[in-house]
Amino acid sequence: MKKSLSKSQFIRLTNIMQNDMIKKHSKVLKRRKSMAKNYFDLTGQVAIVTGASTGLGVQMAKALANQGCNIVALARRQNLIDEVAAEIEKEYGVKAVGIRCDITDTESVEAAVDAALKEFGRINILINNAGTGGVHPAEDMPDETFENEMNIDLFGTFKVARSVAKKAMIPAKYGRIINIASMYGLVGNKIAPTACYHAAKGGVVNLTRALAAEWGEKGINVNSICPGYFYTPLTEETLNSEFFQNYAKTMIPLARYGNEGELDSAAIFLASPASSYVNGQNIAVDGGYTCM
Numbered sequence: 001m002k003k004s005l006s007k008s009q010f011i012r013l014t015n016i017m018q019n020d021m022i023k024k025h026s027k028v029l030k031r032r033k034s035m036a037k038n039y040f041d042l043t044g045q046v047a048i049v050t051g052a053s054t055g056l057g058v059q060m061a062k063a064l065a066n067q068g069c070n071i072v073a074l075a076r077r078q079n080l081i082d083e084v085a086a087e088i089e090k091e092y093g094v095k096a097v098g099i100r101c102d103i104t105d106t107e108s109v110e111a112a113v114d115a116a117l118k119e120f121g122r123i124n125i126l127i128n129n130a131g132t133g134g135v136h137p138a139e140d141m142p143d144e145t146f147e148n149e150m151n152i153d154l155f156g157t158f159k160v161a162r163s164v165a166k167k168a169m170i171p172a173k174y175g176r177i178i179n180i181a182s183m184y185g186l187v188g189n190k191i192a193p194t195a196c197y198h199a200a201k202g203g204v205v206n207l208t209r210a211l212a213a214e215w216g217e218k219g220i221n222v223n224s225i226c227p228g229y230f231y232t233p234l235t236e237e238t239l240n241s242e243f244f245q246n247y248a249k250t251m252i253p254l255a256r257y258g259n260e261g262e263l264d265s266a267a268i269f270l271a272s273p274a275s276s277y278v279n280g281q282n283i284a285v286d287g288g289y290t291c292m
């Protein structure tokens, strides 16, 4: 026999159901909020940033520091990295040190990684950013120009990754390596004779995949970023020329160079818990240059 609810019973029941739904919904919201708050948090972590005396390295070091990360700035000019470290400590309230390192010199790399470990006891993140840019017509390119480019941009990048992985990340079964390649590592170009740079940066993109495959099981995510044109001491003179500016307008869908800070979010993403299942990938931050 069916028994219908009285009006007051019906109202009581719908109230109970509504309260239940509100409770469930607020639990979900709370969980979402805490995920959003923690996703990009790097508090207490330690990052080595190579080439952090000028340009993009300084920008990315500051971006990580802004997320609470302690910073080891590596480069060759001690006075510059000391200044950068002092600025970071003052601006972001994290610990930062400058350690001299020539990434082409294996002993210097090993000593710098040892010094970083002595200072912090761990290295969770490596931004492998130090690099240079060789320019010479390919048909006349001196061996030294090509070798220098390979030694710094490709071999140097490998040397730092090798040391940090072996001494810090593999023992900790955790690490994030972010190699800074270039959009020129994905394509050629018609405006500047930089074959050696394309070769080295293309090498960095595929080195990233190989290391990701080899070290994934050891808890290390290895990814790369391919920046487009950004103003830095390395590129300032070229990017300032009218000829180059007109070229960039036609070649870049966004019709402009990258601005200071526009590389930061990719670096933070790849360094943070937000990218835990991203491995062996490349993010081009190039205004769309490589999409055409």
Ligand SMILES: NC(=O)c1ccc[n+]([C@@H]2O[C@H](COP(=O)([O-])OP(=O)(O)OC[C@H]3O[C@@H](n4cnc5c(N)ncnc54)[C@H](O)[C@@H]3O)[C@@H](O)[C@H]2O)c1
Pocket (backbone or CB within 6 Å): 050, 051, 052, 053, 054, 055, 056, 057, 074, 075, 076, 077, 101, 102, 103, 104, 129, 130, 131, 132, 133, 152, 156, 180, 181, 182, 183, 226, 227, 228, 229, 230, 231, 232, 233, 234, 235
């Ligand atoms: N600026 C751009 O438009 C652009 C575009 C694509 C890729 N990149 C890449 O981004 C990275 C940073 O470049 P940037 O534009 O900031 O240039 P930059 O010249 O301002 O910075 C390069 C840094 O690397 C350091 N470095 C060079 N050789 C080194 C060595 N042997 N040992 C240790 N440190 C060394 C320099 O001292 C400097 O701190 C480079 O790998 C570069 O190829 C830059």
